[in-house]
Amino acid sequence: MTTVSQSLVVDLTTKRVFYCGMDFMSKETRSRVMSRIRGRDTKPEMIVRRYLHSRGLRYSLHVRKLPGRPDLVFRSRKIAIFVHGCFWHGHEGCQSWKMPQSRTDYWQDKIMGNHKRDTKTIRQLRKDGWLVRVIWACQLSDRRLERLYQTIVGTDKA
């Protein structure tokens, strides 16, 4: 295994995605998020979770019973949210990642495989009556998070 180049790719991409996302945030959100992070998980998923939690929303995490184990689930509202890293899930047209130049076939297969599985998962959930939202790491802005919040509270079926 060429672990050196592999982990290098992954690490670099994760960092870039993360910083890219943070750059789009206003100072207030960034400091709010950062003040809560300190030594904790800084993955995009955690940013979404903390944001929605700070707005008073409660949710289930990684629900195994649902296709694709959505990252956040609002059961009573029947909303499933995926927070996707742009590299692993093959965000199309995204500026935050590039196909690795070494072992390109391997990565292409892997990423395309993830992408296909995501598409199938989302289709299945929608067929079952779920509202599905995918948040890409590169899109983590105040506006995107606010829009997500509004979508969730706007579809309260309770």
Ligand SMILES: [Zn+2]
């Ligand atoms: Zn992206």
